[in-house]
Amino acid sequence: MVLSEAQLTAAPMTLGARPEPVSPFVLWSAEDLLPVEDIALAEEDRGLFVHLLQDPDALVKRMLDPTRIQSTLLGSLLVMVSSMSVFALAAGSGIGLDAPGLFRATALLPLNTLLAVAAALGPAYATSILVAARMPMARLVTAMTSALAAGSVILAALSPLPYVLLELDPVWAGPLSLVGSFAAAAMLSGIRVRRTLMAMAVAVRRASLDDPAVELPDEVAHRVGILARMTMVVLAFTVSLSFWAFDALV
C-alpha cells in the first residue's frame, strides 16, 4: 500500500509519542508510519525493581500482603547487594584497586550496608514503641531494606561519575564525586523511608476504618514523622560508621 501525502499528515498522533523517522526510499505500511508508543504494563506486572524506583505506594501494597512481604524483603536485599557491588566495582576500578582489592570492595561494601541495617533495626523498633507507633518487625525490616535498596540503585546509577572523575582528578573531584554519590543516595533513601512509613500508616488506617478516603490525623502523622526521622538518623549513623570503619574502598 502506498500512502498519499494527505494520508501521511492525517496519521493520528498519540499524546507524547511521535512517528519514527524511517527511510524514504523504502515502501512502508501505514502501521509503520504511525506514532510509536510503548505499551505500559499493568501495575501488578511490573517487577519489584520498577516498584522500588517508581512507585512507593505499590511497594507498600506488597509489604501489607503477607504472601508477598517475604519476596519483597529478599528482592530488596538482592537489589541492594547487587547495586552496591556494581558501585564498588566502578569506584574501585576508578581508584585503581587491583583485582584482589576489587573483589574485597565488591564483597565488603554490601556487607557493610547489611551490617548497618541490622544494627539500626533495634533503635528504630524501640523508637516506634516510644512514640506509640509500633511497627510489626517484618514490615519495619522490609521498609528499611527497600528504602536502602532504592538508594543503592541510585548509587549504582551514579557510578560513572566517580569512575571518570577519580581518573581525572584523584585529589579533589574524584573523592568529592564519591562523597556526593553517597550523599545523594542517602538523601533518596531518607525520603523513601519517610514516604514508605507515611503511606503504610495511611493504608493500614484506611483498612482499619474501611474508608478508602480517610487521611491520617495531624497528631498521628506527627508521630509517624518522628519515627521516620529517627529511622533516617539511626540508619545514616550506622551506615556512615560502617563505611568509615571498615574501609571497603581502600
Next chain:
Amino acid sequence: MHVHTHPAPRGLLRALDRPAREAVELGHRPLRASVAYAAAGLGLVTLASVVAALLDAGQPSLGVPRLDALRAGLESIAIVSPALLIASLYLGLRMALRTIIAGLALGLLTGGFVAASLIPLMAFLSLVERTDAGLQFAMSPLVPTVALISISVVVLRIMSTLDPSRTSMWVGRLFVVLVFSVFAFRFLSHSTFFVLP
C-alpha cells in the same frame, strides 16, 4: 509516472530501519531475544576491532595499543548502560525497562553493523599505507569510536521517538556525554580493568 518501490525489509534490516518500533516489540518478547541482538552486535564490533588490530600490526611505529580502544568502549557501555536504565525508570520516562534494554541491544547491533561496514575501508587504507605515499592511519581506535557513535545515535532516536519530553532528551544527552567521557578517560589511561589478549 509509475515508480517501482522497494518492499519493506524483513528481519534484521527491518530492526535497523525502525529501531523505536522494534524496541517496543522486542521488549515484549523473551529477554533472550534482546540478549541475542546485543551478542550479535558485540560480536561484529569485536570482529571489526580485531581486523583493525591486525591491520595496525604492520605499523608498530604508531604506538597505539591495539585492543585498548575496544576494551575502553566495552567498559564505557558496561558502566553507563545501567545508569541509563535506572535514570529512565526513576524519572518515569514513557518506556518500560525491557524496552530500554531492547533499545540498547538494537544500538549494539547497529554499532556492530556500522563497525563491520568499515572493514573494506580499513583494508583499503592498509593498502594505501603499504605504498610509497608515506601515509599512516590508526585504525584500532576508529572502530569502537564509530560503534559508540552508532549506539548513541540509536538510543537517542528511540528515546526521542517514544518520549519526546525535555527530561527524556536530557537523560539521552547525559548518556552520550557519559559514554564518551568514560571511553576517553579509560582509553587514555590504558586501564587494566578488563584484560584482553
